[in-house]
Amino acid sequence: MFNQKLIIGRNMLKRTAKLPLLDIDVLRTFVAIADTGNFTQAAKNLAKTPAAVSLQIKKLERILESRLLRRSARYTELTAEGEVLLQYSRKLLHLNNEAVGQFLSPALTGTLTLGVPDNVGTHILPPVLAQLAQTHPALHVDVLISTSRDLAAKLDIGQLDLALITTGFDASDASGEIIHHEQLVWAERAGGLAHTRSPLPLALANQGCAWRGSAINALEASQINYRIAYTSENCAGIEAALTADLAISPMPASSVKPPLSQLSDQTCLPELPQFAIRLLVGDSANPAVDLLADYIRGHFS
Structure with missing residues (x-):
């Protein structure tokens, strides 16, 4: 009986030894695609070429003998097998980062306060906070969602460690480090008619929003009649008005989905300027603040 168990154990070890090992870097690419829903954006976030990302996924699917992703013209979604692998991938990446962090990363603890506008936070917070939780699980982040103007004021009086604000790209009086800039465009429900109405109905954030100011200045310079039909500090509120074809709104080109x-140039609407996302760091900078700032910069690199 003992010899039989020993033989079975040896056979199981042999079969296990023949299983391929998954590459952590490939799993990181797979998770990035799952999080962004887009090969191009995942490649940008990982500082890889789209071709390299595609090659990694093909290799991963070949190793696991399963189709993991289903690609369309606009979006990439996980197959049932991809959903299963995503759970394992997150666990493996977490364990890898935790193990490496024990040797290479300082033991950072405590709580940081980060302020972000709603129109920025919804896009960058999930990947940045997930990365921080993986590498430094004892470091916590309290997030405040507010207007750029309010966040800058709170950082000045020491109520925030870091803040992200949106400004005009050429704003000479704005402080902070520009970590991203992008073109603003006019957005509407696909096939909608809101842009044909007069006065032009707008859905905007409240006073102090750089996008609001850019839109109003552009319309007034072009002598186009408009009315502010809806205001909301929440992106979901503005997008709801657009989805119902009740208004148009200025948005970053990458956010229009x-x-x-x-809206095309044929609508005769004035071109909008670029906007900037600026990173502001308070006077109480420390290794934890510097780390979070680096992760935020890395998201846009």
């Missing part, structure tokens, strides 16, 4: 679409 179905059921919304970018």
Whole structure:
């Protein structure tokens, strides 16, 4: 009986030894695609070429003998097998980062306070906070969602460690480090008619928003009649008005996704300027603040 168990154990070890090992870097690429829903954006976040990302996924699917992703013209979604692998991938990446962090990363603890506008936070917070939780699980972040103007004021009086604000790209009086800039465009429900109405109905954030100021200045310079039909500090509120075809709104080009679409030049609407996302760091800088600032910069690199 003992010899039989020993033989079975040896056979199991042999079969296990023949299983391929998964590459952590490939799993990181797979998770990035799952999080962004886009090969191009995942490649940008990982500082890889789209071709390299595609090659890694093909290799991963070949090793596991399973189709993991289903690609369309606009979006990439996980297959059932991909959903299963995503759970394992997150666990493996977490364990890898935790193990490496024990040797290479300082033991950072405590709580940081980060302020972000709603129109920025919804896009960058999930990947940045997930990365921080993986590498430094004892470091916590309290997030305040507010207007750029309010966040800058709170950072000045020491109520925030870091803040992200949106400004005009050429704003000479704005402080902070520009970590991202992008073109603003007019957005509307795909196939909608809101842009044909007069006065032009707008859905905007409240006073102090750089996007609001850019839109109003552009319309007034072009002598186009408009009315502010909806105001909301929440992106979901503005997008709801657009989805219902009740208004148009200025948005970053990368944020315009179905059921919304970018209005073409044929609508005769004035071109909007670029905007900037600026990183502000308070006077109480420390290794934990510097780390979070680096992770935020890395998200846009």
